Amino acid sequence: MVDPMFAPKARSPAQPAYRISVQNPEPGYTRVKTNFPFSEGDQYQIRQLDRKVGELTRSVSDLQLGQEYLQQVILYGRDEKRLRNMLDTHAEMEIRNGQYELPGHNIQAWADSVLSYRSDGVDQVLYNLLDMVKPHSGVFGGKSLMEICHLRLIDRDNLEKYTEKMQQKAAQVYGLIGGGYAVWITALRIKDRASEIPAKTREMKSELSTVGTSLLKYTKPKNWRADWRCGPAYPADNGKPAKCHPDSKFPCCSPNNWCGNTANHCGCAGCVDFRGKAWRDDLRCGAGYPAPNGQPAKCDPDGKYPCCSPGKWCGKTTDHCDCSGCVDYREKAWRDDFRCGAGYPAPNGQPAKCDPDGIYPCCSKYNWCGNTADHCDCSGCVNYFSLGL
Structure with missing residues (x-):
């Protein structure tokens, strides 16, 4: 994973407040002088980070992982581009004799733009990009861009690319977020707001630690193999x-x-x-009650309470096993011929339902499973997908 070493250490509270002097020796050329400790070595690290993020962005630009992934890429594309532009400009700065020099740019205007509270300011841009790792909402089912990338690459057709592409994507996201904080701290310095830098540095370290931990699951050595072999005679990348x-x-x-x-x-x-186990110890089931495997909980088909009621409790009464909205997990509750309802018993002996996770999750009033309005949204229709069971 990229270790950007993003920004210089903040001053201690005992140091004097920093002062900035601005000179404009020629149009389009600005120098800013500050006594905040900052060196050409620090700026070299920024340039290296900018270069690396650019390389990683190009490396993952060819990922074709389906509509859900594409929608997230488009959603975050504007923020990613905005942050890349900020970082590019930061990398163009030069440090000479304690002065920032930014040929062709008004450095004060750049800092104002970075610190803006509008949608293109670094505050909002970083908030949006952190959503790629730690979703703030239920959009895309609450799955992050990294999780969608992971789920698509784990598919059999993409498995060979998994390690390389997941490490590249994780490093790109980590570098973008770290670069965003480096830009933010520099803009604060330019605007003579050095008193805010220690808190922002702490925030940066905290966020990067959290992001790094979240990304670790995608970058640590695999405990599975691309050839689908398993067990003691077939070691994974981690040697186990x-x-x-x-x-x-x-x-x-x-x-x-x-x-x-x-x-x-x-x-x-x-x-x-x-x-992992597909049911819960507290006997709750259905949508809103995830099992240890992360999916909506079922009921143990071999246990005392194999059926899920419409109230989302596992039990064994007719109100759990033999009612509209009940799901009996003891045997398959639907038929292979897509018939459903009264007169069409499933393998479990009950009137057949439709597979809620299949392509035809709804039962029409004519006792056929399908996915049209005549199956899912009519008087007499039953939509088993919407029941979350």
Whole structure:
């Protein structure tokens, strides 16, 4: 991961307030002098960071990971470009005899722009970019750009690129956020607001620590293999017996040491399911009650309470297993021929429902599963997807 070493250390409170003098020897050329300790060595680090972020941005620009990823890339693209422009300008600065020199720019206007509270100021830009790692809202299902990138690359078709591209994307995001704080601190210095720098430096360190921890899951050595082998005879990158990735299409290890998703991988003696338990100890179920595997909780099909009621409690009464909105997890509750409702029993013996996670999650009044308005949004229709079960 990139270690930008973004900004010089802040002064101690005992130091005198810093003063800035501005000179304009010629149009479009500004010098700013400050006694805040800052050297050409620090500026060299900024240039190196700017160059590295540019390289990383180009390296991940070819990722084609589906519509959801593209929508987030577009959403954050403006903020990323704005921050790159700020960092580019910062990298152009020169330090001579304790003076900032910024040929071709009004350095005071640049600092004002950076510190603006409008949407293009560094405060709002950084807030938006932090959303790539730590989502502030439920947009995109509450998944961050990094998580969507991870889920798409873990797909079988992209697995070979996973390590390289995830490390590049993580380093790019970390570098952008660190560079944003470096720009912010420099702008404060230029505007003679040095008293604010210690707090901003602490904020930078705190955010980078949090971001770094969040990104670690995408950059640490893999405990799974690209060839889908698993078990003691097949070491992963971390040197330990390979597991199957719980977010992939093949989350279970068979006794024959292959990752897959069938009963012979997930539900047999000697099988290992790495997804984690699909139900909760408090007997809650359905949307709003995530299981240890991160998905909406089901009920233990082999336990005492195998059915989920519309009130999202696991139980075994008719109000849990045999009602509109009930889900019986003991056996499959839907049919392969897409028939549903009264007169069409599922393998569990109950009137068939429609697979809420399938392409046809709704039952029409004519007892067919589908996904049109005549299946999902009519009198007599049942939408099992909207029930969150």
